[in-house]
Amino acid sequence: MTDLSSVARRALPLLDLTDLSDGCTDAAIDALCARAETPVGNVAAVCVFPAFVARAKKTLAGTGIAVATVVNFPAGGDDTVAVEAETDKALADGADEIDLVMPYRAFLAGRPGFAETQIVRVKRRLGAAHKLKVILETGRLVEPAAIRAASDLALGAGADFIKTSTGKVDVNATPAAAEIMLTAIRDSGRPAGFKAAGGIRTAADAAVYLDLADRILGPDWASARTFRFGASGLLDDLLAQLGHGAAAKPSAY
Template sequence: MEQKQLAQKAISLLDLTNLNDDCDDAAIEALCQRAKTFYGNTAAVCVWPHFVKKAKECLGGTTIKVATVVNFPHGGEDLFATLDETAKALEDGADEIDLVIPYEAFKVGRRGFAETMVLKVREAVPAPAKLKTILETGELQDADIIRAAADMAIEAGADFIKTSTGKVKTNATPEAAEIMMEAIAESGKPVGFKPAGGVRTLEDAGTYLAIAAKYMGSDWATPDHFRFGASGVLDALLATMQGQTAKAGDGY
């Protein structure tokens, strides 16, 4: 795939993200405006729950989805608070819920607890809304644990499995992507994949799309099955489309 074709495809798969602590209404307006590019819209914007209504207003009349995060970023163990957060986000118009699994509990062997949270949140997110589960692979670290978490989330009904919050030292890596894509391929289920955090260049995007193609074929990566969780990469993608030197973007 030549560079401009790759860049345009990556734009269409992007969950353009602002999960900064200093985010405000003006930042959400700017984010939503950036999501509508000359080369096509991004798949979604991803914002804090209290900005869902604002994002929906800004994106009225477009096909751009509004995603939000719950149990974020620490993957806590308060199931009822997470369910309340999910219900409020959906009421405000969220199209997609990105749930951080209680990864520390999973890591130390309390896998049934983590599974219960995914199952209960899945019940609370009716179609056509999507549930993405964030495994926080950089904290799980061990390949066998990452695979077990991916299998658990898939079996519990996740629409997507996502690498990371973007809030820890190690976020998306090709190694974690290989493990997760293999889990999806072997499950036989229509589950999507979302690398998040640290996707900043066209080369990064190409790396993850190549991994997806290896397991699922070159036509699999559509917005229904594949997303990038990022904000900084958009500048690099736009620069490529404009024939400029693409620099690595800042941010998530």
Template sequence: MSDVIENAKRALGLVDLTNLNDDCSAGDITKLTGRTVTDHGSVAAVCVWPRFVAQATRELKGTGVKVATVVNFPAGGEDTGAVIAETRQALADGADEIDLVMAYRAFRDGRKGFAEEQIIRVKAEIPAPAILKVILETGEIGDPLLIHAASNVAIAAGADFIKTSTGKVSVNATLEAAEIMLTAIEETRRENAERVIGFKPAGGIRTSEDAASYLALADRIMGHNWASASTFRFGASGLLDALIDTIEGRTPAAGQGY
């Protein structure tokens, strides 16, 4: 089997199949959940708006596919009470994973403590085995040193994963940001081998080649056996079809969306 096909098979099980389109409907969610189990294995999760969590949970019952949702999305606002209420409702509706947008503007403006406290308070609402992914919005933070610092803030505040982007801004996942974030994760592992932090690049990852590049980066920094569904996810909508095309030997069509 070629490395290209092997990488595509590896990536398929790491996909958070996503629909966060503004016009998403219940019918779109049914189409999304219907794509999760393929002839080549299942994706890791779906990622949907909070209003669709209960539906996605029903439709995925028994598949082993997790349901993720977004809170404080996409603006990364400062109404922590509202974010906590949103989180509680999502968990009550069956969410397995909460993707929280960090208050990145507050962080970028020097209010590190506010951003950290919001994450701490949201994490406190999430009982195991549910997990918290913190979206840094690296394209808006911009500065590499600040991206590294934001990674450390999110990790210290209890993030189970750190995630690059919402997919709603002009610059989303990049390999440069991924390297910074994975380095922060590796530094944490060196300090505390028992602390497991995952990584999720999201936004603009559409081809098998894109996926292979991120996996190669993770292998280089974290070790070849590190990336699994418990430590690595791709946030994407068009990527799944591209991976299946690669596995089945077709020329992939251009992926669309998130």
């Protein structure tokens, strides 16, 4: 039987605590940043819309918590110049990590070179201190072969992490997609990370993904440098498993 308190202790510092809700406000960002510092340790990062990067950066100064933001979100569009400009503004405002939605529609339409070029061009704008997470939107890629090809493409284009989902479609993170992506990271032979996002609400959910990472990449692989959970509600259940609140209801895949 899985020891959920051990899972919670392991998962909490891997969390990108997220608010990408429609109608997000300054007050919501302040609350998010306050939640990111918990009685049992800090999360890895907060993930917010670009408009809130500067506020989050100022609020979290000195905490060691990174500020992540999203670009080309959520549609994964084709306007690379606009995506570059969005990235530049986010970096100027203090973003530490950029979560880029790969232009997955172009990829699915037989234009992988376009998708690769956009990733390369965004990656070039990031200095060594900034991480690029490429969102594949696996729920739209659907087929295992497409998920593997997109993973290989993003890793080859310089992604520091590959991420499952935006959380804005009907199918987001799944263990099946995660297994393909983690295997691609292993096979790439380069230091890259994995982020599971969308629909991960409980410590039991988190355990599924950590177990996959342990099996495919080894029990010492997953750390904040290589593994993240993107979620808004997961923190509450992790804290509950550690004696700080009420546990969430189980999820079903």
